[in-house]
Amino acid sequence: MKRFQYIFKSTLLVFLLSLTHSIKAAQASPDIYGDSMKISLLTCSPGHEVYSLYGHTAIRFQDLRNHQDLIINYGIFSFKQKNFILRFIFGLTDYEMGIIPYQLFYEEYRSEGRWVKEQILNLSSEDKQNIAIAIDKNYIPENRIYRYNYFYDNCTTRARDILINNINGFVDYHYNQQLITTYRDEVHQWNTQHPWARWGNDLLLGLQADKLISNEERQFIPDSLSKDFQHATVSYAHGKIKKLVSNSLYIIPPVQTKDIDNGFLSNLSPNIVMICIIVIIITSFLLQKKCKLYYLLPHYLLWTVTGFCGIILTAMIFSQHPTVSFNLQIFILNPLNLLLLFPKFQNNRNFQYVMITCYALGCVGSFLQTYADGIQLLAFVLLITNLFSLKFSWKNGTNY
Incomplete structure (x- = not known):
C-alpha cells in the first residue's frame, strides 16, 4: 500500500503531537460538525513500487472553521523495522496509523504522478462527531499500531471500518448479486502488467486464496471500496435514507503516462x-x-x-x-x-x-x-x- 517518506518524520513530529489535542478540543462544540466540517474517503492510484501496485486509501478530515485539513492514513510502515522481511513473511508486520497535513499528502502524490479521487461523505453532525472521537481514540500511542494483514486488516479496511462503524445508520451497498471472485482474482486485476510481481504472489499464495469471497471482502482493494461507497446509501432509524457520498471529484486528475520499456x-x-x-x-x-x-x-x-x-x-x-x-x-x-x-x-x-x-x-x-x-x-x-x-x-x- 502506501509508505510516507521518512523525510517528513522529524519536521512533523511536533505538529503531529498537537493534532490529537486539536481534535479533542473540537469535540466540545458539536455544532461545528455542520457545513464547516467535511470527512472524505480518498482513493489513490497504483504506484510503481511493489507495495503500491494496488493503490491506497486514506481519510481526509477538514475543519474549515478552525482551518484544519488533515489526512488520516493507516498505511505507514518502515523497511527499517528490525527483521522486516521475516516478520512480513510470518504475518507479524506492524503498521501504524498516522496523521499529516493534507498539503504534504497532496504534494507527495502529485510528485509521483498518481491520481487521487475524493469522495465527500454525506454525514450528519452526529456521525462526524462520532468519527472524530473514534479517530482521536485510535491515534493515542497504545492504539495507533496494529497487526497488518493484506486481505483482512489493511490500510483500506481500517479506513472503511472507522467510518462505517461510527455512522448511526445501516450502510447498504446495494449488491445485486454475489460476484464469483477470489482473493487471487482480485489481486490479479492489479498486477497483470507486472508479471514477476504476479508470479511471486501466486507462488506464495496458497489454496485459501482461491476460495470464493463475498462482495464486502473485496473491499481490501482501494478501488473496490471506492466503487462500493459510490453506490451506497445510509438508512437511519427514523426512516431517512440518503446517499453515503454527496460528491466525488479528482483532487489530482489522472494523466496519461507512457509505458517504460526496460x-x-x-x-x-x-x-x-x-x-x-x-x-x-x-x-x-x-x-x-x-x-x-x-x-x-x-x-x-x-x-x-x-x-x-x-x-x-x-x-x-x-x-x-x-x-x-x-x-x-x-x-x-x-x-x-x-x-x-x-x-x-x-x-x-x-x-x-x-x-x-x-x-x-x-x-x-x-x-x-x-x-x-x-x-x-x-x-x-x-x-x-x-x-x-x-x-x-x-x-x-x-x-x-
Whole structure:
C-alpha cells in the first residue's frame, strides 16, 4: 500500500503531537460538525513500487472553521523495522496509523504522478462527531499500531471500518448479486502488467486464496471500496435514507503516462523463463545416455533452486497469513529436492517413489489451486522424467 517518506518524520513530529489535542478540543462544540466540517474517503492510484501496485486509501478530515485539513492514513510502515522481511513473511508486520497535513499528502502524490479521487461523505453532525472521537481514540500511542494483514486488516479496511462503524445508520451497498471472485482474482486485476510481481504472489499464495469471497471482502482493494461507497446509501432509524457520498471529484486528475520499456529484461516473462527451464530439463534427460553430466548439471541447479524455494514455502506454513499456510505448490517446490544433490538419495528407489508421489500430488493440486505461471508444467515434466528414470533404473539395475 502506501509508505510516507521518512523525510517528513522529524519536521512533523511536533505538529503531529498537537493534532490529537486539536481534535479533542473540537469535540466540545458539536455544532461545528455542520457545513464547516467535511470527512472524505480518498482513493489513490497504483504506484510503481511493489507495495503500491494496488493503490491506497486514506481519510481526509477538514475543519474549515478552525482551518484544519488533515489526512488520516493507516498505511505507514518502515523497511527499517528490525527483521522486516521475516516478520512480513510470518504475518507479524506492524503498521501504524498516522496523521499529516493534507498539503504534504497532496504534494507527495502529485510528485509521483498518481491520481487521487475524493469522495465527500454525506454525514450528519452526529456521525462526524462520532468519527472524530473514534479517530482521536485510535491515534493515542497504545492504539495507533496494529497487526497488518493484506486481505483482512489493511490500510483500506481500517479506513472503511472507522467510518462505517461510527455512522448511526445501516450502510447498504446495494449488491445485486454475489460476484464469483477470489482473493487471487482480485489481486490479479492489479498486477497483470507486472508479471514477476504476479508470479511471486501466486507462488506464495496458497489454496485459501482461491476460495470464493463475498462482495464486502473485496473491499481490501482501494478501488473496490471506492466503487462500493459510490453506490451506497445510509438508512437511519427514523426512516431517512440518503446517499453515503454527496460528491466525488479528482483532487489530482489522472494523466496519461507512457509505458517504460526496460529492454530485454522487461519482456522476459516468467512463462518464457519456465519454458526455457523445461526445455533444458527435457533436453538433458534425452542426452543422459551420451553423457551423464548432461543430465546432472541442469538437475543439480534445478534441485538446488526448487529445494530452497521449498524451504520458503515450508516456513510459510507457520505464517499467520491464512492464505499462505497451505500451499500445494510445495509438492513441486519441495525441500526434499535438496536431498537429490547427494548420490545416496539419487540411487535410492524408495526415495524416487517419494519424489514421484510428490510430483503427482503437485499435478493433481493444480486443479484445486492456481499455481504460479509454469509451475504446473514443471510438475508434469518432473513427474514424467522421474517415471522414465525409475523405469530405466529397474531395467538397468541403476538409476540411470
